[in-house]
Amino acid sequence: MAHELRFPRINSIIISGRLTRDVELRYTPKGSPVARIPIAFDNVWKDANGEWQQESHFIDVVAWNKLAETSAERLHKGSPVIVEGNLKTRTYVNKENQNVKIVEISASRISNLEKNDDYSGTNDVSEPKFSNNSLEESVTDDDVPF
Secondary structure, eight states, X not given: OOOOOOOOOOOOEEEEEXXXXXXXXXXXXXXXXXXXXXXEEEEEEEOTTSOEEEEEEEEEXXXXXXXXXXXXXXXXXXXXXXXXXXXXXXXXXXXTSOEEEEEEEEEEEEEEOOOOSSOSSOEEOSOTTOOOHHHHTTOOGGGOOO
């Protein structure tokens, strides 16, 4: 008798980084706000000689609806953030007629780590306990204006 492999379906990410550019806010043809938020993050490790090494990586974060609009208002190039969400992939055909695969983070929460006159500590730009998954299900890759 064959046993079915059962495993949890986990797709969750928490990452900290800095915006590499200002937030790019656009709207789908149906009028839904969507923001691309490019961030840089680092991996740090000790090499064989005991020296610390650092490697920078880059990924786009996508935010929808109120989270997209609030991010565009409050974040800018260089802003330090913590992003919570899940990984998504999508493909499109570029101008050279080649398939391009993109991996990005679909944000459910973004915390701005900058201190300003109005806040001390973290400045959560997310909607409280808001999950945009149900809203995204009706949006196809054709709707994403990036």
